[in-house]
Amino acid sequence: MKKKTFVMVIIALVAVSFSSMAQRVDRTNFKAGVHLGIPFGDISDLSNFELGLDLGYHWGVSELIDAGIATGFMNAFINNDTADFGPVVVEGNFPNIQYxxxxxxxxxxxxxxxxxxxxVGYAVGINDGNTGGLYVRPIIGANLNSTTEINISYVKISDDYDFSMAALGILFLF
Structure with missing residues (x-):
């Protein structure tokens, strides 16, 4: 319940803070795309790849700056039933890790x-036992044309374990 309330408060604050920008600037962009990630850190003991959906809405603040909101879905596919955390080996049926x-x-x-x-925000954990955490994703992107962007990013989620990955994505602007 706390997680749901926290997420709703973040969504409301972001919407209120950007509503005034949308009134001043006439350029807006809805973005949707996919990305493929390679996990490293603790998560690499469980997963070899991650697949995700990216959704966002950006407002043009100036010619040089956009600001907006971002969401999506991330799924790290578990590759086996054994996790090796150094001296500790854990066996079991692990679910995919989803945010x-x-x-x-x-x-x-x-x-x-x-x-x-x-x-920057919060990643809500979807699968059982996943508490979620602080979400930070620096991105570098390049336009392929006026409606398509390719990007690389680093994803870090501060959870009970180290969820880190490098990702390659493609976004379509509408």
């Missing part, structure tokens, strides 16, 4: 075709 991030997003555009930025 739904709820984040604020910002992008800086040094040029029209290149962008850097980050998504």
């Amino acid at each position: 739904v991030p709820v984040a604020g997003a910002f992008r800086i555009y040094p040029t029209y075709d290149f962008k850097i930025g980050a998504d």
Whole structure:
């Protein structure tokens, strides 16, 4: 219940803070895409790859800056029934590790075709035993054309274990 209330408060704050920006700037973008991640850290003992969906809505704050909201779905596929955490080996039937991030997003555009930025918020744990945690995702992207972006990112979720990964994604702008 606390997790659900926390997520709703974040969504409300982000929506209220960006509603005034949307009134001042006429450029908006809905973004949807997918990414493929390679886990490392503690999670690499359980999973070899992650697949995710990215959704976002950005408002143009200026010619050089966008701000918005980001969400999606991340699923780290478990590769076996044994996890090796150094001296401790754990056996069992592990579920896929799943998160739904709820984040604020910002992008800086040094040029029209290149962008850097980050998504920062909370990743809600979906599978049993997953408590979720602070979500940070720095991103570097490049426009392939006016409606398609390719990006690389680093994802870090501060949970009971180290959920870190490098990801390659493609986004479509609507």
